[in-house]
Ligand SMILES: CC(=O)SCCNC(=O)CCNC(=O)[C@H](O)C(C)(C)COP(=O)(O)OP(=O)(O)OC[C@H]1O[C@@H](n2cnc3c(N)ncnc32)[C@H](O)[C@@H]1OP(=O)(O)O
Ligand SMILES: O=CC(=O)O
């Protein structure tokens with residue numbers, strides 16, 4: 084297929100054109116001529132608005148920069164600052180109270196509380212794993228992670244370590260005791276479980292028996308009641324399945340023949356087309372869209388070799404049990420799938436307008452992901468996603484109410500174009516840019532009939548905190564930024580406003596990512612704070628993390644917490660406006676400065692080299708203390724902006740950063756040694772496109788739009804693709 088021209092002389096990339104025409108439209112019975120004509124019209128109508136919004140971003144940023152430059156070295160006059168932000172339209176007036184009206188929302192979003200997994204949708208193997216992460220083995224989650232300490236003798240060998248296994252099983256049964264306590268005795272000592280009428284009976288060695296303290300926690304069974312294959316329990320709306328197998332690997336040794344305990348884990352999963360993927364051209368974008376198509380049709384497959392064996396991964400079917408009245412009890416087998424589109428900034432070669440401009444990628448994303456998402460709504464059996472007729476699109480990186488209004492206008496137009504009922508497309512608002520946080524209530528108002536979540540994306544939000552106030556002064560070291568009043572106010576206010584706008588029962592109030600995928604013991608300590616803060620979901624980086632984080636939602640009833648929070652006063656707006664720069668009273672030691680630079684540079688190089696050279700959008704990169712950190716574009720935005728800020732304010736010199744970059748490039752090369760196709764950055768850094776991208780991200784960080792990393796990453800990745 085040659086570069087086809089649509090009626091308005093828009094150029095459609097051939098790979099994209101044939102994907103839509105041959106793989107998607109036939110499934111819909113949509114006439115291609117009409118589709119491309121309507122898309123042209125949409126682009127013609129909405130691209131100028133999209134571009135204008137970006138001009139507004141730049142205008143406001145310049146005004147803010149000027150304001151700080153004119154007041155260098157002076158303490159921030161909060162009243163004057165707030166007045167100035169209002170004057171330039173960065174802050175808008177808050178209107179009347181209101182409640183959102185979003186309807187037809189699946190239970191996973193509206194009435195349940197549990198983990199939200201995020202996955203780069205470009206990686207089919209991971210994406211399928213994520214879709215299937217609705218159910219996770221508690222035994223595996225405990226065995227494979229540091230939640231059970233991996234001390235001497237207790238290592239998590241591939242070959243079963245029986246000593247570790249015993250601790251795992253004891254810990255899992257302790258969870259049963261905590262959440263599904265027996266009237267008398269402990270699950271640790273049960274020798275068999277049977278169903279008796281509507282009750283679960285646990286028998287002990289001495290012949291005594293006990294029911295559950297709350298008998299209604301038993302909801303269903305599999306197999307014979309006198310010798311069940313599994314029993315299904317429910318707490319805080321979440322299911323837990325105790326599986327029995329007298330011949331199973333664990334069941335054979337267990338006195339009650341418990342083989343495993345399955346936890347309802349990732350209630351929802353974000354299939355990410357944004358910050359965790361490297362999709363720079365039509366070829367990459369089609370890969371992303373094709374996986375989304377496979378997920379929405381239930382046909383996606385991934386074949387790979389693991390442990391020396393070829394495996395084929397597919398989407399899990401629904402799960403069936405028998406309820407207490409002998410009726411079918413059906414559970415969704417997969418996470419409810421949401422899709423994250425790119426933000427308003429991006430452009431891509433999927434289509435070009437008559438003047439040769441690439442069209443806004445967010446517009447194409449909206450059309451294609453909804454077009455594909457609509458296939459799910461036609462299905463009435465088999466692998467389905469939404470059972471309430473909704474398509475869930477997460478829209479990232481929006482700045483303020485005008486941009487949210489534009490996203491809603493776009494989704495409305497897509498619905499009209501595809502003949503979908505109004506408000507079929509639900510929108511997740513990432514509260515991850517400062518202008519959105521400050522105007523959150525007005526942002527929600529703009530989306531009040533389709534908002535299905537607000538979520539504190541604190542990583543991008545931290546990057547934007549730095550970039551917005553780049554000229555206000557040098558920022559504190561990253562760890563200390565997190566401890567300043569602004570972030571607590573941001574997190575609390577998001578919940579406060581979400582509650583005031585009536586989200587519970589209709590939409591999620593969500594919290595951000597756990598960015599240390601291997602530190603699960605630490606996660607178990609820290610992340611219970613999310614449900615306790617009134618969030619009915621929070622992001623996790625992996626299926627295992629989802630299973631573990633799910634335990635928190637058994638411990639905390641979020642909806643009760645939300646009722647309590649409703650009575651507190653809204654978090655401080657002044658705190659929210661307080662910029663986390665280094666106070667005059669604090670002088671950072673040269674050691675602290677050096678360490679901070681090293682840490683930032685190591686993470687930055689470790690991430691960028693894989694992004695630019697290999698197109699890997701999300702990586703686990705060891706930090707200076709050798710802790711593997713999830714790095715994506717948002718964490719890169721923080722580290723690059725932080726370095727740019729310190730350089731701008733003379734906390735460090737260019738020579739110092741240059742020296743650290745060379746040293747850290749060696750460390751990163753060493754870390755990647757043995758990776759097939761890896762191009763070392765050292766010693767010829769000038770010929771390494773990855774190294775040069777990293778330099779630009781730092782040294783040109785001040786002039787990147789809102790501090791975003793996409794423009795430079797994309798430009799360098801495209802150069803690598805051209806030469807390879
Ligand atoms: C600021 C933001 O926007 S945050 C949102 C964007 N970030 C994300 O989406 C992070 C998602 N997580 C990931 O991409 C990965 O977990 C990483 C890159 C952090 C780590 O990946 P790896 O180093 O390959 O992890 P690791 O080797 O420990 O585990 C790989 C296994 O876990 C699975 N896995 C890891 N993460 C995920 C995930 N998010 N979803 C599904 N499966 C996953 C893989 O499928 C693989 O299992 P398999 O061999 O059976 O297929
Ligand atoms: O998208 C999430 C974030 O933290 O940024």
Ligand SMILES: [Mg+2]
Nearest residue numbers: 515540543717
């Ligand atoms: Mg983000």
